[in-house]
Amino acid sequence: MRVALTFDTEFPGRPTSTGVEDRLLEALAERGVTATFFLQGRWARANPEQARRIAAAGHRLGNHSNFHAPMNGLDDGMLRYDIRRAEETIRETTGADPRPWFRCPFGAGMEDERVLAAIGELGYRHVGWNVDPEDWNEEHAGAEVERLVLEGVRARERDTIVLLHGWPEATAEALPRIISTLVADGVELVSVDSLERV
Numbered sequence: 001m002r003v004a005l006t007f008d009t010e011f012p013g014r015p016t017s018t019g020v021e022d023r024l025l026e027a028l029a030e031r032g033v034t035a036t037f038f039l040q041g042r043w044a045r046a047n048p049e050q051a052r053r054i055a056a057a058g059h060r061l062g063n064h065s066n067f068h069a070p071m072n073g074l075d076d077g078m079l080r081y082d083i084r085r086a087e088e089t090i091r092e093t094t095g096a097d098p099r100p101w102f103r104c105p106f107g108a109g110m111e112d113e114r115v116l117a118a119i120g121e122l123g124y125r126h127v128g129w130n131v132d133p134e135d136w137n138e139e140h141a142g143a144e145v146e147r148l149v150l151e152g153v154r155a156r157e158r159d160t161i162v163l164l165h166g167w168p169e170a171t172a173e174a175l176p177r178i179i180s181t182l183v184a185d186g187v188e189l190v191s192v193d194s195l196e197r198v
């Protein structure tokens with residue numbers, strides 16, 4: 001079974017410690033795991049060195065919009081501008097092309113035909129998820145995130161996408177054990193490129 005760990009990398013949703021992205025990179029590097037990071041355009045502009053470190057570590061990049069607004073609330077022009085602006089920033093900052101991977105902020109619009117049409121027109125496919133430990137939730141400590149990810153993955157029998165974020169402290173705490181347990185379970189950890197459609 002294959003599992004793609006994905007990290008939405010954006011301005012933190014609440015105050016958090018700095019350096020979480022580097023701790024994630026370290027945990028992934030220790031086990032030689034390739035993950036997928038969905039970068040918010042504005043975040044990448046504000047944190048170009050960090051964005052470059054993620055790309056340089058060999059992870060797959062995706063587009064997580066520019067403003068991190070609910071995409072179904074944007075008019076047609078704004079929707080396209082937002083996706084293109086993020087893409088331009090990610091390319092200029094990291095040298096990597098985020099296409100064809102796009103993830104809607106908050107998952108808002110991922111079932112909206114107008115949003116999906118704009119995403120498709122610009123060369124993207126939307127990437128949802130199968131397991132969500134709500135690592136952004138401040139009531140979820142590292143142990144809880146770890147438990148929810150492992151339970152979620154073990155309940156599935158097919159390729160699985162796990163939704164995580166690049167900034168919560170709990171995610172940095174949980175990741176080393178999530179990786180070692182999944183590897184011990186015989187799971188193959190891959191980037192989204194290597195998954196069958198899930």
Ligand SMILES: [Zn+2]
Binds near residue numbers: 009
């Ligand atoms: Zn997000």
